[in-house]
Amino acid sequence: MDIYRQNLMDNYKNPQNFGDLLDANAIIVLENTNCGDKVKIQLKIENEVISDVKFDGEGCAVSIASASILTEHIKGKKVSEIEEMSLEDLLKLIGVQLTVSRLKCANLGLEATKKAISEHK
Amino acid sequence: MYKSDFPLLTNHPELVYLDSAATTQKPNVVIEAIKHFYENENANVHRGIYKLSENATDLYEQSRNTIASFINSKPENIIFTSGVTEGMNMIAWGLGEEFIETNSDDMLLMTSMEHHSNLVPWQQRGIRSDVKLGYVKVTKDYRLNLKHLHEVVKAQNVKILALTHMSNTLGSISDLKQIISFMRKNSPQTLIVVDGAQAIAHLPVDVVDLDVDFYAFSGHKIFGPTGIGILYGKSYLLDRLYPIHTGGGMIRTVEKAESTWAPLPDKLEAGTPNIAGAIGLGKAIEYTKHIGIQKIFDYEQELIEYFITKANSTDRFNLFGPNNTKDRGAVFSFEVDGIHAHDLAQLLDEKNIAVRAGHHCTQILMKEVLQVPATVRASFSIYNDKHDIDMLFEGIDYAKTVFSS
Numbered sequence A: 001m002d003i004y005r006q007n008l009m010d011n012y013k014n015p016q017n018f019g020d021l022l023d024a025n026a027i028i029v030l031e032n033t034n035c036g037d038k039v040k041i042q043l044k045i046e047n048e049v050i051s052d053v054k055f056d057g058e059g060c061a062v063s064i065a066s067a068s069i070l071t072e073h074i075k076g077k078k079v080s081e082i083e084e085m086s087l088e089d090l091l092k093l094i095g096v097q098l099t100v101s102r103l104k105c106a107n108l109g110l111e112a113t114k115k116a117i118s119e120h121k
Numbered sequence B: 001m002y003k004s005d006f007p008l009l010t011n012h013p014e015l016v017y018l019d020s021a022a023t024t025q026k027p028n029v030v031i032e033a034i035k036h037f038y039e040n041e042n043a044n045v046h047r048g049i050y051k052l053s054e055n056a057t058d059l060y061e062q063s064r065n066t067i068a069s070f071i072n073s074k075p076e077n078i079i080f081t082s083g084v085t086e087g088m089n090m091i092a093w094g095l096g097e098e099f100i101e102t103n104s105d106d107m108l109l110m111t112s113m114e115h116h117s118n119l120v121p122w123q124q125r126g127i128r129s130d131v132k133l134g135y136v137k138v139t140k141d142y143r144l145n146l147k148h149l150h151e152v153v154k155a156q157n158v159k160i161l162a163l164t165h166m167s168n169t170l171g172s173i174s175d176l177k178q179i180i181s182f183m184r185k186n187s188p189q190t191l192i193v194v195d196g197a198q199a200i201a202h203l204p205v206d207v208v209d210l211d212v213d214f215y216a217f218s219g220h221k222i223f224g225p226t227g228i229g230i231l232y233g234k235s236y237l238l239d240r241l242y243p244i245h246t247g248g249g250m251i252r253t254v255e256k257a258e259s260t261w262a263p264l265p266d267k268l269e270a271g272t273p274n275i276a277g278a279i280g281l282g283k284a285i286e287y288t289k290h291i292g293i294q295k296i297f298d299y300e301q302e303l304i305e306y307f308i309t310k311a312n313s314t315d316r317f318n319l320f321g322p323n324n325t326k327d328r329g330a331v332f333s334f335e336v337d338g339i340h341a342h343d344l345a346q347l348l349d350e351k352n353i354a355v356r357a358g359h360h361c362t363q364i365l366m367k368e369v370l371q372v373p374a375t376v377r378a379s380f381s382i383y384n385d386k387h388d389i390d391m392l393f394e395g396i397d398y399a400k401t402v403f404s405s
Helices: A006-013 A061-074 A079-083 A087-094 A100-120 B007-011 B028-041 B051-070 B084-094 B120-129 B146-155 B176-186 B235-240 B275-291 B293-312 B341-350 B363-370 B386-404
Strands: A026-032 A037-046 A049-058 B078-081 B106-111 B132-136 B157-164 B191-195 B214-218 B229-233 B251-254 B259-261 B317-320 B331-336 B356-358 B375-379
Touching: A006 A061, A026 A100, A037 A061, A037 A100, A049 A061, A049 A079, A061 A087, A061 A100, A061 B341, A079 A100, A087 A100, A100 B341, B028 B051, B028 B275, B051 B078, B051 B275, B078 B084, B084 B120, B084 B191, B084 B214, B084 B229, B106 B120, B120 B132, B132 B146, B146 B176, B157 B176, B176 B191, B229 B235, B275 B293, B293 B317, B293 B331, B293 B386, B331 B341, B331 B386, B341 B356, B341 B375, B341 B386
Parallel strands: B106 B132, B106 B157, B157 B191, B191 B214
Antiparallel strands: A026 A037, A037 A049, B078 B229, B214 B229, B251 B259, B317 B331, B331 B375, B356 B375
16 A cells, blocks of 8 residues: 555646646657557746746656656746756655655656756757 | 466466456476476486487477477477567568568568567567568457558558467457458568467467468467567578577587588577476376367356356446457456445455556557557456456456445
């Protein structure tokens, strides 16, 4: 039951910041072809700050919940902070133990976010 | 049934291993044969004049004989490879212009249910040679669409038909005999290349009766070690196959400007072969013969029947594959509504049930026919029993409760 702790399941069933961000200025769709997980990260970056974020996608509980938790975390933060964010930092936020094969699922949203930031520059 | 022959399974009594389509567990006789070889018989083959080397050569060639007779081949038609992937690459890149003419209307025909190992090499050869690529469709009931095959054969100059004996995702078994006899009549220029990776450990294979041109399988899917496999080919084709691996062991003479090749099978086995692997595979085939491949087939039919009965009475369970026992193996891809394949596999793992989740190296099939990004796959072998199936369905019930809480 470890990885399906309540926080994760809650974020999977009721993902935060899910949907379209119409005034986004940095958008990346990233796919994990091995699993079929897909996430679309939409950022609104203003004055080096992520002023708004939404995500869309389909995938396993880990990928959806991770993206949900991530978007909650990065909203209002400086771009530079997010660029330095590591997978370990994200795992701390998720707060559950993941097996090696699931790290890719957790990382998908973060990878997309970083890519969106770097392409925005 | 034969669980006690497999040390890994006795070392993990709690494990329900349902991933034999990916790789089978290894019986003690195979593990011991490899250990015995390294401890008592290790030497290079085809080289030394001393007794130890001659003995190693004997053992290596005996393995070839054992494997040859298992599929009703002659030993010289049996090439040791590292597995199906290497075997298919040897053919796809080794067939010359007389078989696949560059920049022509030739078509390399695959099927939409091919594993990537019998698809990507042909696709890449097709791109390189600038010829047509085709894919035989799969029917709604997860069989090869023979009507479509007939249409393509009529309309195209099909030079290669690359098809699987049994789908690693759907479990569907194709009637090779019928397909090949149709092809011989209607498309005599076509070479038939069969991926036997999934079939070899589960049903009798007779390459002469099938009249197949090439048949490849991997040792590790039939109780043998990884890194060893077999490519069977008809003599005239192996003779004409350009060796894509050149170097030691496969030459007759080497001059500064050119070389000549050793006779078969050496021509196609460059470098020091996987000797221990070949001996291990020989043992694995002996083990399979000892049980009897027909007996294995019959036993697995019982498992299939039991599985399908269970599946049909399980809510939200969608099977991707033939929903009956006819012409299918014990490989089952499925999804459970509302639970992503990876989540389901992980929850099953919590109950020590090992299944595969993903695209099973059949991305064309997933996109075109199944239209899902991933499925869970449970596959069975002789060491599984009905209890394992009960455990799987209990695990699925457990996953449902986790996702409904």
